Amino acid sequence: MGVTNTPPAPPPPSRERIPEEAYARMAVVLRVGLALSLLVFLGALTAYLALHPHAAWTSSASDVWRPYLSFLGLLGGLRAGSPVAYLTLGILLLVATPLVRVLSGLYYFEKGGERAMAGIALTVFLLLLFGLFVLGPLIR
Amino acid sequence: MELLLFVLLIFLAGAGAGLVGSLTGLGGAVVVIPVLLIAFDVPFPIAAGAGLITVLATSTTTGAAYLRERLTDLRIGMFLEIATVPGALIGASLTVFLTHADLDRALLIALGAVLLATIPGALRRRTQDAGGAARPDARSSRLGLEGTYVDEAGLSTDYRAARTDPALGVAFGAGLVSGMFGIGGGVFKVISMEHYLRLPMKVATATSNFMIGVTAAAGAGVLLAAGYVDPVLAAPAALGTTAGALLGSRILPGLRNQTVRYLFLPLIAVLAVETILRGLGWA
Numbered sequence: 258m259g260v261t262n263t264p265p266a267p268p269p270p271s272r273e274r275i276p277e278e279a280y281a282r283m284a285v286v287l288r289v290g291l292a293l294s295l296l297v298f299l300g301a302l303t304a305y306l307a308l309h310p311h312a313a314w315t316s317s318a319s320d321v322w323r324p325y326l327s328f329l330g331l332l333g334g335l336r337a338g339s340p341v342a343y344l345t346l347g348i349l350l351l352v353a354t355p356l357v358r359v360l361s362g363l364y365y366f367e368k369g370g371e372r373a374m375a376g377i378a379l380t381v382f383l384l385l386l387f388g389l390f391v392l393g394p395l396i397r
Numbered sequence: 398m399e400l401l402l403f404v405l406l407i408f409l410a411g412a413g414a415g416l417v418g419s420l421t422g423l424g425g426a427v428v429v430i431p432v433l434l435i436a437f438d439v440p441f442p443i444a445a446g447a448g449l450i451t452v453l454a455t456s457t458t459t460g461a462a463y464l465r466e467r468l469t470d471l472r473i474g475m476f477l478e479i480a481t482v483p484g485a486l487i488g489a490s491l492t493v494f495l496t497h498a499d500l501d502r503a504l505l506i507a508l509g510a511v512l513l514a515t516i517p518g519a520l521r522r523r524t525q526d527a528g529g530a531a532r533p534d535a536r537s538s539r540l541g542l543e544g545t546y547v548d549e550a551g552l553s554t555d556y557r558a559a560r561t562d563p564a565l566g567v568a569f570g571a572g573l574v575s576g577m578f579g580i581g582g583g584v585f586k587v588i589s590m591e592h593y594l595r596l597p598m599k600v601a602t603a604t605s606n607f608m609i610g611v612t613a614a615a616g617a618g619v620l621l622a623a624g625y626v627d628p629v630l631a632a633p634a635a636l637g638t639t640a641g642a643l644l645g646s647r648i649l650p651g652l653r654n655q656t657v658r659y660l661f662l663p664l665i666a667v668l669a670v671e672t673i674l675r676g677l678g679w680a
Contacts, residue, residue: 275471275472277467279471280464280465280467280469280471281464281465283464283471284460284461284462284464284465285461287457287460287461287464287610288457288461290457291454291457291458291461291639294454294635295454295635295636295639298632298633298635298636299636301628301632302404302629302632302633302636305400305629306400306401306404309400310400310401311399311400312399312400313398313399313400313403314398314399314400314403314404314629314630315398321629322626322627322628322629323624326621326622326624341628341629344628344629344632345628347628347632348450348617348621348626348628348631348632349621351450351453351454351457351617351635352453352614352617352618352621353614354453354457354610354614355453355457355610355611355613355614356614358610358611359475359478359611362471362475365471366475371541373539373540374472374475374476374540377475377476377478377479377540378475380479381475381478381479381482381611384482384483384486384615385482385611385614385615385618387486388482388485388486388489388615388616388618388619388622389618389619389621389622390622392486392490392619392622393618393619393620393621393622393623394622394623396490396493396494396619396623397622397623397624
């Protein structure tokens with residue numbers, strides 16, 4: 258009869274596989290990340306202005322943050338209580354917030370058994386790390 | 398310039414930019430970057446770095462609200478980020494290379510042109526949804542790029558993403574523009590999702606916002622590690638744009654959206670033209 262017993266095609270993945278809680282948790286990640294970085298900005302900026310009341314800003318003189326571009330430099334600056342190191346930390350927190358969001362996506366896609374979407378999320382995450390830790394220092 | 402005055406002026410400029418960006422729907426960076434370049438003589442890559450930090454702050458503010466309302470399509474957002482993120486990495490690197498090659502003026506002209514190109518996108522009357530009738534392509538079906546949007550009246554619209562190839566191309570371009578000039582590039586992302594993927598307007602806007610943060614993080618990561626994000630400049634700019642964007646979101650419901658756009662878009666056009674004139678050495 259020409260009829261073959263092929264198994265039925267699996268249904269296409271639907272967005273319902275992403276649980277309701279994922280949206281709420283990602284929203285919390287965003288709010289916490291933003292609040293933390295803005296608080297750090299506010300505190301460090303106030304301290305910086307209090308410590309340097311008569312300083313001037315020029316683009317060439319503003320290289321004061323460059324020692325904090327390495328992990329050890331930043332750690333040393335934070336330990337020493339440098340306001341600029343804390344400002345750099347605030348920037349890092351802001352940049353890291355979307356990275357955490359991508360990681361959350363990776364977790365939920367993997368948990369839902371969606372290999373293709375989890376692969377996409379992992380690729381995006383690795384590309385973000387590549388920019389921060391390889392490409393940026395390479396073109397410095 | 399004295400530091401205290403500088404920080405205060407940057408905060409105020411950021412607040413004004415955040416307000417205008419929120420009212421026009423274009424984001425604060427399209428105002429803050431030309432202001433930094435023109436009024437404060439900030440070097441191009443450092444202005445772009447500060448711009449990306451303001452984009453991160455404002456997109457995070459609105460992104461959280463869209464997620465709570467379940468308007469964001471996480472699946473489609475993540476799918477398009479596979480194109481916007483490489484675009485942003487290349488764009489930020491290009492800015493650094495062009496600066497090293499003393500081609501800052503070319504960057505200024507290109508920025509002015511991009512700012513002018515965003516204006517028609519902001520002027521579009523977006524009253525009709527494109528979603529619903531589109532036929533998904535093979536990739537869209539395989540990845541399940543579909544969903545249901547429920548509007549304020551409780552009416553639900555099913556949508557399925559179509560034409561993923563051109564959408565990925567436009568998303569890559571949006572990422573390139575974002576990384577290169579330090580802007581969000583939301584207008585281009587929304588066009589890609591409405592025009593090619595045929596998503597409902599609100600889903601496209603919310604998903605674009607979701608992508609803007611990740612795209613900006615890619616560009617900002619490169620510029621930060623390359624030494625072009627000045628925290629003393631970026632921090633007050635981010636605080637200001639966040640305050641301005643929050644104020645804008647409070648007063649926006651009481652204003653007629655299109656009227657507000659007609660009021661503020663000429664300001665962005667003037668900044669764009671001024672940026673081009675600077676690039677040409679005529680200002």
